[in-house]
Amino acid sequence: MENKTKLEKLGFSRWFQDRVDSGKLRDFEIARILTVNKNSFIVGNGKTEIIAEVTGKFVFNAGSAGDYPVVGDWVYVQYFDQDTFAIIHEIFPRKTILKRKTAGKNVEFQLLASNIDIALIMQSLDGNFNLRRLERYLVMIRNSAIDPVMLLSKSDLILTSEIEKKKSMVKDQLMDVPVVDFSNNDENGVERVKQLLTPMKTYCLLGSSGVGKTTLLNKLLEQERFETQSVREKDGRGRHTTSRRQLIILDNGAMIIDTPGLRELGIFDVEQGMSETFDEIMELSQQCRFRDCSHMQEEGCAVLTALSEGTISKERYQNFMKIRKEATHYEMSYLEKRRRDKEFGKLIKSIMKHKKNKK
Secondary structure (H helix, E strand, O other), X not given: OOOHHHHHHOOOOHHHHOOOOHHHHHOOEEEEEEEEOOOOEEEEOOOOEEEEEEOHHHHHHOOOHHHOOOOOOEEEEEEEOOXXXXXXXXXXXXXXXXXXXXXXXXXXXXXEEEOOOEEEEEEEOOOOXXXXXXXXXXXXXXXXXXXXXXXXXXXXXXXXXXXXXXXXXXXXXXXXXXXXXXXXXXXXXXXXHHOOOOOOOEEEEEOOOOOOHHHHHHHHHOOOOOOOOOOOOOOOOOOXXXXXXXXXXXXXXXXXXXXXXXXXXXXXXXXXXXXXXXXXXXXXXXXXXXXXXXXXXXXXXXHHHHXXXXXXXXXXXXXXXXXXXXXXXXXXXXXXXXHHHHHHHHHHHHHHHHXXXXX
């Protein structure tokens, strides 16, 4: 396959190479979605980065926003006008897909990014530090088979003893998650983050607004490419600086997908993520007397027994129950929405067929 080496530098690993449809390569080339704009995309193939749009057929067949390309996708494209414009025809199979519930009342998936190897979850060591929010991120990430790394920023704002205490809190409950503390004002700290990043691997930077994601990106790039905004003094929160999702290629060949700060992190379809994030609670649930135990009041509930004995913390148990209840609600609402959409589609087809037969 032509241009294989250049594609590999953009993360086109053996997993994707094994899924190439050689028949399509007679008409199309392979590229990666680097940026998602409102009505267009920027694609790259290791040689050029150009604007692209999807075909009319693509738009017609798309059933929802989730059917469109997202940053990180590999796609089949055609180039035009001396390789200055591209048309996207089809999306490659996705190795991983990071998704959440859309913000607000709508119950629908929002795809954030795809084909991520490692997610960098960023919290600041000041008022933003929150183990319960971290657990929520981990459920979302692990449900997509993405490896997590925890970045604790603003280490210059608190004492070393407090830093170690918070790192221990993470490791005690989430033992297999690597944790790195740093400050954007400390070159050695930023260098520790750099050492985590491997060439040809794709990373995703996640976290609330105001934790220093954009500043870190500028430090990793060694240039002020992205605009930063100050954190509000009133509540310590930042305003959205990143307004679009884009894949950024670092000098060492690693790639980072930057995402806007997520104020709301609704998640559903999370069975795998729950099993890996709350593994000790899920294992205990297998010992409950009743298979459909709700872990709320039943006799013989191993989870409640562990809670009363202090084996699991009250906060961790409550977050487990909250996420599970929320996910179940969203899943049921989503399935009901799909059922109504399907019935509406059948009704439209029936009306059109009736009109056609009357002619």
